[in-house]
Amino acid sequence: MKKTGNQLEPAAANGLLDRRFFLAGGAGLAALAAGGARAEPLAIPEWTKKPGAWFTAYGQPSKYEAKVGRGAIVEHNPLYESGPGSVRTPLQFLEGMITPNGLHFERSHNGIPDIDPDRHRLLIHGLVKRPLVFTMEDLARYPMTSRISFVECAGNSGALYAKAAAAGTAQALHGLLSCAEWTGVPLALLLDEAGVDPKAQWLLAEGADAASMSRSVPLAKAMDDALVCLYQNGERIRPSNGYPLRLLLPGFQGNMNVKWLHRIKLTAAPTMTKDETSKYSLLLNDGKVAQFKFQLDAKAVITKPSPGFQLKQQGFYEISGLAWSGNGKVAKVEVSADGGKTWAPAALSEPVISKALTRFRIPWHWTGQPAVLQARCTDDTGYTQPARDVLIAARGNRAAYHNNAITSWNIAADGEVKHVYV
């Protein structure tokens, strides 16, 4: 970072500053804090004047944060008690990379089952030397692995296929995305114990929900980094995320991380279940289908500022967001404030973990002029996420899944933030 007195040399056009600005002891925050002497000493608030509340066995957020919920609930048909749907993580209200369990996104195909863990079983059968049935108590004795991993729905950001830019927050557009520390038993260990028949190349993973959600998974993935998970962010997985057992396939589209897992059947070929033929296949412009695209490609989303924020004054802002790749680590995130003409590298929050969310940040000086903010992710395979017009030109817009185009947030002169296409 070059500094000359109060002069800040830009890292890219329209106010982007060097990511190391603050490491270099940069001032220039333009007095965000109110001047102080008049307020010294502070008035003593009423909550300091009386004893506070007693403890609880399980804590909850402040009542002042009630707005921070999983919104975008699809209205369900009142003729039914339940049904398929999803709720989204409020990315614009969160910070860091971990999603708290209460706000992890959910997608279910026929509601959230109420499973008694003492009666739940995992069966491994099909092309194995000996079928095995595991209780949850059995599994708890197996050696475990922990990893921080994102889960993203294949349909996340699907709105970016629409011909006109949809209005919506980061939550509404990109909130089928969360990240947690998952702990479970490596699936490879369980398969080794069952004894894999050399003819097996795939497996069927099936949930115990009322949709019997099921997907085919290449055996190579199962032997690589798949986990049969019991824990999410330290505690047992919650019902909406698969209690008592879910499959984790790091970097693969969300629905393949089968929740309420109760059956794994080894097979020679994909099973072609309803969940991988009627949906979760990528319809291309020429009418063909890219059926088994599993990995989620590199992507970045700016969460701050994003639609719903109102910039009240010109001056310093931190641009912050999330980046990830289903193919490895985030190698680089670049940010543009002029709709993609010039780019500056953002700082990445450590630790940067393969197939986990990575928080990025870059300082920005808003002059009060209109601006278009974008972020793009490059992963450690060398792949960079495409501009929207490039993705649409290659794939068309008949698809519903795997949209990893660059998102544009327009900052108007009055400080309003809106989703736009550029």
Add this chain to the structure above:
Amino acid sequence: MKKTGNQLEPAAANGLLDRRFFLAGGAGLAALAAGGARAEPLAIPEWTKKPGAWFTAYGQPSKYEAKVGRGAIVEHNPLYESGPGSVRTPLQFLEGMITPNGLHFERSHNGIPDIDPDRHRLLIHGLVKRPLVFTMEDLARYPMTSRISFVECAGNSGALYAKAAAAGTAQALHGLLSCAEWTGVPLALLLDEAGVDPKAQWLLAEGADAASMSRSVPLAKAMDDALVCLYQNGERIRPSNGYPLRLLLPGFQGNMNVKWLHRIKLTAAPTMTKDETSKYSLLLNDGKVAQFKFQLDAKAVITKPSPGFQLKQQGFYEISGLAWSGNGKVAKVEVSADGGKTWAPAALSEPVISKALTRFRIPWHWTGQPAVLQARCTDDTGYTQPARDVLIAARGNRAAYHNNAITSWNIAADGEVKHVYV
């Protein structure tokens, strides 16, 4: 790992196996799973036969996990509405390194205040060029930093000073310990903006709770890695952990990470507040006091198995636990199954982060004979936590704080696990 047929060469006495056993494709799990063919196909449980529950805005754990709560609540005096106390993280029920927010330990000195964030202020004053007052909205515009960090109460594991080994679970003995991803504004940035007077060497940090909890902090720590935190595991900090604002001093004893933070005063010397004179000072055997011992030294605790577990049969078990140091990274965790005579290195779960909890694991074959399990942590300064008799010999047992002695879990022939001294 050397394997000869089904022979497993031990890594240390009494059944400890090489930490890389499973990486080497080790079998030998001794058929933990029930044999399978009789149970194939699985019966269809009732929860698969009807649509499940609909979504909620903020998720909760399964009703079957109600036992997993923050226990060891000190009974409060019914004459008062509230008062000082603490609740502990149920370490024996958790996995990985992240503590979910609902189970983060709590210590408060006069209850949990109900703070309106729009009316909360942070004042920075004292030996500064200009006092500053921050609203929470001001702070939200500052550049932020995220880090995964443990918080441990100075009184954690204090029971190990007692002359006889206390009965109790990992939660009761060591549960004033948690770990989260914290996000906030580097305190150094705010102090730079206020302008530090060269005479300032310390600061007073004060909470807005009814105890006005306050501690003196060396200025060097504030300028190093202190954060003024708004977020915990992605969401706003919860009331019991300091909403809307807490100080994070990575590696320093818990109470110094002042919750409900509303005032920082720069001073030339420690303020000698009630909270650092009447308590949180280390009484030594000779009657002297080690007053300002802030860093929490390296420590490890085996959480699985631990008291409350019952080993039902001989065979394979994974020993798993947590290790940490207030002085840096965990470099090594060693486990003993014979009360400290022989030791084997455990595997450390990545990422290993400075001043964060680190999960360790090692495979163990229990022969059904009595065993004493211990774990000891060495950090990257080269320091190794002491045996209990070594710590007591050096420090006496009049102290109440900073006990980082090695804990011993006795496994009886009937599989019962108990806290013992060896």
